Amino acid sequence: MSGGKRIVVAIDGPAGSGKSTIARRLAERLGFRLIDTGAMYRAVGLWALRAGIPLDDMHRLEQLAREAHIELRGSLPQVFLNGEDVTGAIRTPEVSEAASKVSTVPGVRRALVEKQRAMAASSSVVMEGRDIGTVVFPDAQVKIYLDADPEVRAQRRFKELQEKGSSPGFEELVREIRERDRRDQTRADSPLRQAPDAILVDTTGMSIKEVEESILKIVRDRTSNGKEALR
Ligand code: DC
Numbered sequence: 001m002s003g004g005k006r007i008v009v010a011i012d013g014p015a016g017s018g019k020s021t022i023a024r025r026l027a028e029r030l031g032f033r034l035i036d037t038g039a040m041y042r043a044v045g046l047w048a049l050r051a052g053i054p055l056d057d058m059h060r061l062e063q064l065a066r067e068a069h070i071e072l073r074g075s076l077p078q079v080f081l082n083g084e085d086v087t088g089a090i091r092t093p094e095v096s097e098a099a100s101k102v103s104t105v106p107g108v109r110r111a112l113v114e115k116q117r118a119m120a121a122s123s124s125v126v127m128e129g130r131d132i133g134t135v136v137f138p139d140a141q142v143k144i145y146l147d148a149d150p151e152v153r154a155q156r157r158f159k160e161l162q163e164k165g166s167s168p169g170f171e172e173l174v175r176e177i178r179e180r181d182r183r184d185q186t187r188a189d190s191p192l193r194q195a196p197d198a199i200l201v202d203t204t205g206m207s208i209k210e211v212e213e214s215i216l217k218i219v220r221d222r223t224s225n226g227k228e229a230l231r
Pocket of ligand 1: 129131132
């Protein structure tokens with residue numbers, strides 16, 4: 001660990017709120033390590049699908065999450081599961097669905113939260129997910145809650161998928177987003193919610209650049225005028 005104080009920038013919010021893009025850009029600007037915790041739930045979901053483990057078998061899913069060796073490398077980030085590059089494989093609709101289901105299992109969450117805390121032990125991080133400001137790092141120096149209207153989030157997802165060459169139905173995407181929101185917000189363990197001390201940023205009418213600059217300003221204000229944060 002370096003002499004300076006480690007900083008945790010926690011970014012939470014629903015699917016399509018812009019978390020991944022914003023977290024990546026912030027990590028680059030700040031020189032912090034990027035930790036995409038959704039990618040970790042996705043990796044466990046992928047492994048469960050491949051291993052044919054029923055997505056309601058809590059015991060085996062917890063075992064899987066404990067045994068999973070998950071690495072996040074670089075600013076993309078590249079995701080490795082047990083040494084295999086699964087960066088592309090975890091982004092399919094099937095894996096999104098599986099990730100959302102495995103993330104309701106308390107034992108899976110405990111296992112992954114432990115890994116997330118360990119990942120942030122040695123460097124400053126931008127960590128994005130659903131429960132970073134509420135559960136993983138309740139004492140994070142900066143907590144941001146990103147949100148946007150469901151239709152706008154579905155529109156962003158629509159564009160993303162089109163760019164990858166698939167042609168999803170828009171209505172179907174809105175339905176999926178609402179269903180995932182419902183599941184993420186109503187699960188018993190660590191539901192998606194805004195921490196009382198998190199700053200809400202509604203990205204509905206904002207450009208990526210505007211969101212990036214406004215959060216960067218918050219980070220600077222919160223961390224000794226940015227002297228620590230901006231190396
Ligand atoms: O952000 P994402 O879409 O890649 O996340 C995949 C799933 O994992 C999503 O349904 C919510 C869940 N998740 C979670 O429960 N807690 C986190 N910290 C991150 C993601």
